[in-house]
Amino acid sequence: MKETFAAALRAEIEAVVTRYEALVASRNEMAAELSGAREAEGLRKELDALREERDTLARELLEARAKIRELEAQAASASELAEQFAAEKRFVEAGAGAVGTMLGDALRGALGRDIEASPAAYAALKAKGLEAVLIGAFKERGRSVGGAPLLEREKSPLSALAAAAGCELVTPEAGVRFVAASMDKAASVSDPAEEGNVVECLLPGLRRSGTEGALVFPRVRVATG
Structure with missing residues (x-):
């Protein structure tokens, strides 16, 4: 009788331990997923910032090239003017x-x-x-x-x-x-x-x-x- 009760109690304890371990594992998985999501969100934000910086640099490059063309035209005009006069x-x-x-x-x-x-x-x-x-x-x-x-x-x-x-x-x-x-x-x-x-x-x-x-x-x- 005692052995039967002890076995039942042991089984109950093992069941509780199993459920606890399952809960811990589940929580660990949820934490990992949450951490990954946060990391991914951070990466997305960083990527968006890099893309915005790239676009800004591209605009500045276009403006710089346009300024160079303008200066080259002015230099050519000044050279022609100097030669003309x-x-x-x-x-x-x-x-x-x-x-x-x-x-x-x-x-x-x-x-x-x-x-x-x-x-x-x-x-x-x-x-x-x-x-x-x-x-x-x-x-x-x-x-x-x-x-x-x-x-x-x-x-x-x-x-x-x-x-x-x-x-x-x-x-x-x-x-x-x-x-x-x-x-x-x-x-x-x-x-x-x-x-x-x-x-x-x-x-x-x-x-x-x-x-x-x-x-x-x-x-x-x-x-x-």
Whole structure:
């Protein structure tokens, strides 16, 4: 009787233990599934964040490429502009030293605006023509050169100005015979020994490079008896 009761009790205890173990196993499985779900949710969030970052970087890359194309176009345009106005730029650079002199005033008057390093000035020079501006300036300065000789600041840029305009200077040497057909007498000086000869070239003349005909006659001082 005791053994039968003990066996029954043991069986009951074993059944309780089995149910407890099953419950523990079930809870462990549920915990594992819950942990996996949480981990998966975390991974999904991280993946979503990475995708958003990827999309942002892709947009920034497209914007950067568009900016590069814009800058390349601007650089090409600037290069074309610099090439288009290369002669005008050299002309302005050459004339910079004459600003504030009578030659500078003559250049400004011939162009109708200041001779300065600006797109507007380059465009005005291109439209007017460097040769025409220089001819006008030489003629205007030549009117007063007999009484107001060129300053050194006016003499030094003449060759560069002429070269930029596709011209060259015509400078008669002292002692050559004055020829009215190719020179203008701006002033005279009494010197019987040199009568009829050029004493000094006060302002060179102009001609197109590689040609013989003068665009502007040189202005000279001539000796008289």
